[in-house]
Amino acid sequence: MRLPVGEQVDLDAYDTRATPGAPDGKQAAVADGARTGKRLARLQERLWASGAAGDRRRVLLVLQGMDTSGKGGTVKHVIGHLNPAGCRIQAFKAPTEEERRHDFLWRVRAALPRPGEIGIFDRSHYEDVLVARVRHLAPPAEIGSRYGLINDFERTLAEDGVTVIKCFLHISNEEQRRRLLRRLDRPDKHWKFAPGDIDDRVLWPAYQEAYELALERCAAPHAPWYVVPADRKWYRNWAIGRLLLEHLQELDPRYPEGDFDVAACRERLLKEP
Amino acid sequence: MRLPVGEQVDLDAYDTRATPGAPDGKQAAVADGARTGKRLARLQERLWASGAAGDRRRVLLVLQGMDTSGKGGTVKHVIGHLNPAGCRIQAFKAPTEEERRHDFLWRVRAALPRPGEIGIFDRSHYEDVLVARVRHLAPPAEIGSRYGLINDFERTLAEDGVTVIKCFLHISNEEQRRRLLRRLDRPDKHWKFAPGDIDDRVLWPAYQEAYELALERCAAPHAPWYVVPADRKWYRNWAIGRLLLEHLQELDPRYPEGDFDVAACRERLLKEP
Incomplete structure (x- = not known):
C-alpha cells in the first residue's frame, strides 16, 4: 500500500476491492477497528500531553480521492x-476569492495542526495539481512547478516535527456509479x-x-503516499486506522514528567483550610 | 438549572452533587447518555446538511468552570x-501578545462556528470578566464595561443564527481538592x-x-446560562448532552431538498458508458 519513492505509478495495478492485511471479513475488521480506535485515543492523549510540555511533534493525515471515495466517512x-x-x-473546497489572492499553499499553512494535535485534511494542496490540472485552472508551467513546491513544503513540515501521512482512497469507476445512484435513492443524501x-x-x-x-512526483520518505483500496468502506476504515496507529506507535509520545515536588504539593493541598 | 434572567445569583444555593432530571444512578445515566449521543449525531448531520444548503444556523456551547471542573472531559x-x-x-488560554493587541472579543470572533457547525468553547470571553476581575488584569471600569459588550456581542450572535448555550460546571471546593490530589497520585496526569x-x-x-x-449580568433569553452540578462526572456528561439535544431538537434542522431532477440524473448515470 505504501508507494515506493521514485517509481512510476499505475493505479490500474491496484485492486480497489482488495483487503490486504485485514482480519477475515467485515465483522472482524470492524471489531479490530474499534480496538485500534481505543489505542489511537490513548496515543493521542500522550501526543497531546507531550505537546503541552513543549514537544513540537504532530501528525497530518491527508485524505484525497475521487468524489464518493469516502474522505468524509473516514473522518x-x-x-x-x-x-x-x-x-x-x-x-x-474551491478556493475563495481571498485564498486565490495568495499562493496556493497559503490556506494550507493556516490549517496545519499545532504541536500535539492530529490534523486531518479532507482534500488538500494536492487539489492544485489535480482539479487544477484536469480543468486547466492554471497555466501548465505553473502547475508543473507546484509538484516541487509541494515537495519543498512537505520537507519543511517534516523538519518541523510533522508526520505527514497521505492517503489516496482508491475506488473504481463502477463503485462511484453505485454510490452516486445510492445517493439519488435516498432523499436524506440528496444534499x-x-x-x-x-x-x-x-x-x-x-x-x-x-x-x-x-503520487509519483510527491512520494517522499518523510511524506509517503498510501494507496488505500476503498471500494469496501469497512476496509478503508480499518486500513487508515491501522496506518495512523503505526505512525503514532513509531512516534511513541510519552507523558511528560512533572517538574514539581509531588509530596510537597500533596501536603499543601491536604493542609490548606 | 437554567438561570432566570435578571435575578441575583447565589452559587451556594446550588448543590454541586445534585442530579436533577437524571435517570436513576450512574449506569442508567451513562446508557441514556449513549442514546442521547446517537440522537445528537443524527441532528448534527441534519444541521450540517442544511448549512451546506445556505441555512446560517449553528450552535455555540460555552463551557466555563473552575480548574478540574471537567470542561475537557465534557468535550x-x-x-x-x-x-x-x-x-x-x-x-x-491566557491571551497571547497578538491577542492582547486587539479588543477582548477579537479572538472569540475568529473562533466562532460557521453555519451548520457546532462550536465548543473551553473557556471563553467570560475569562475577561473572571480571571481578569479576580487578578486585576484590567482597570475596574474597563472590566465593568465588558458585561455590556458581552451582552451586545451575544445578541448579534443570536441575530446571526447562533444558538448560544452557556454552561457553568459547578464543583465544590472540596471536590476540586480531591481531583487535584488524584492528579498528583497519577504520573500520567501530572502534565x-x-x-x-x-x-x-x-x-x-x-x-x-x-x-x-x-452569570447574573449576562443571562439573556437568547443566550441562557445553565448551572450544571459537576461533582459527579457522569451527571455532568448526561446533563450537557441533554441540553445540547434539547436545543438541537428545538432548531429542528432538516435535510435540504435537492433542486435537481432525480429520475433524469439516475437515467444519465445508468446510461453512461
Whole structure:
C-alpha cells in the first residue's frame, strides 16, 4: 500500500476491492477497528500531553480521492475514535476569492495542526495539481512547478516535527456509479449530490492520470503516499486506522514528567483550610 | 438549572452533587447518555446538511468552570459522540501578545462556528470578566464595561443564527481538592497539574463571586446560562448532552431538498458508458 519513492505509478495495478492485511471479513475488521480506535485515543492523549510540555511533534493525515471515495466517512468513523479537542480538521473546497489572492499553499499553512494535535485534511494542496490540472485552472508551467513546491513544503513540515501521512482512497469507476445512484435513492443524501458529479465522470481518466502524476512526483520518505483500496468502506476504515496507529506507535509520545515536588504539593493541598 | 434572567445569583444555593432530571444512578445515566449521543449525531448531520444548503444556523456551547471542573472531559465524552468534521472546538488560554493587541472579543470572533457547525468553547470571553476581575488584569471600569459588550456581542450572535448555550460546571471546593490530589497520585496526569493550581485555591471565594456577577449580568433569553452540578462526572456528561439535544431538537434542522431532477440524473448515470 505504501508507494515506493521514485517509481512510476499505475493505479490500474491496484485492486480497489482488495483487503490486504485485514482480519477475515467485515465483522472482524470492524471489531479490530474499534480496538485500534481505543489505542489511537490513548496515543493521542500522550501526543497531546507531550505537546503541552513543549514537544513540537504532530501528525497530518491527508485524505484525497475521487468524489464518493469516502474522505468524509473516514473522518467520521476513524477520527471519530479520537478526542475531538486534539484534532484539527479542515475540508478544502474551491478556493475563495481571498485564498486565490495568495499562493496556493497559503490556506494550507493556516490549517496545519499545532504541536500535539492530529490534523486531518479532507482534500488538500494536492487539489492544485489535480482539479487544477484536469480543468486547466492554471497555466501548465505553473502547475508543473507546484509538484516541487509541494515537495519543498512537505520537507519543511517534516523538519518541523510533522508526520505527514497521505492517503489516496482508491475506488473504481463502477463503485462511484453505485454510490452516486445510492445517493439519488435516498432523499436524506440528496444534499451530498450535485448533477455536476455526473459530468465529472467524463473526466475520470484525466483525474486518474493526474493522481498518478501526483503520487509519483510527491512520494517522499518523510511524506509517503498510501494507496488505500476503498471500494469496501469497512476496509478503508480499518486500513487508515491501522496506518495512523503505526505512525503514532513509531512516534511513541510519552507523558511528560512533572517538574514539581509531588509530596510537597500533596501536603499543601491536604493542609490548606 | 437554567438561570432566570435578571435575578441575583447565589452559587451556594446550588448543590454541586445534585442530579436533577437524571435517570436513576450512574449506569442508567451513562446508557441514556449513549442514546442521547446517537440522537445528537443524527441532528448534527441534519444541521450540517442544511448549512451546506445556505441555512446560517449553528450552535455555540460555552463551557466555563473552575480548574478540574471537567470542561475537557465534557468535550471528550459529550462532543466525542459527534462527527468531528462538524465541530469547531477552541480552548482559550491566557491571551497571547497578538491577542492582547486587539479588543477582548477579537479572538472569540475568529473562533466562532460557521453555519451548520457546532462550536465548543473551553473557556471563553467570560475569562475577561473572571480571571481578569479576580487578578486585576484590567482597570475596574474597563472590566465593568465588558458585561455590556458581552451582552451586545451575544445578541448579534443570536441575530446571526447562533444558538448560544452557556454552561457553568459547578464543583465544590472540596471536590476540586480531591481531583487535584488524584492528579498528583497519577504520573500520567501530572502534565495537567501545576503548583499554581494550589495557589489559585486561595482565590476560590473571589472566583465564585466573579462567576455570580457574570452569570447574573449576562443571562439573556437568547443566550441562557445553565448551572450544571459537576461533582459527579457522569451527571455532568448526561446533563450537557441533554441540553445540547434539547436545543438541537428545538432548531429542528432538516435535510435540504435537492433542486435537481432525480429520475433524469439516475437515467444519465445508468446510461453512461
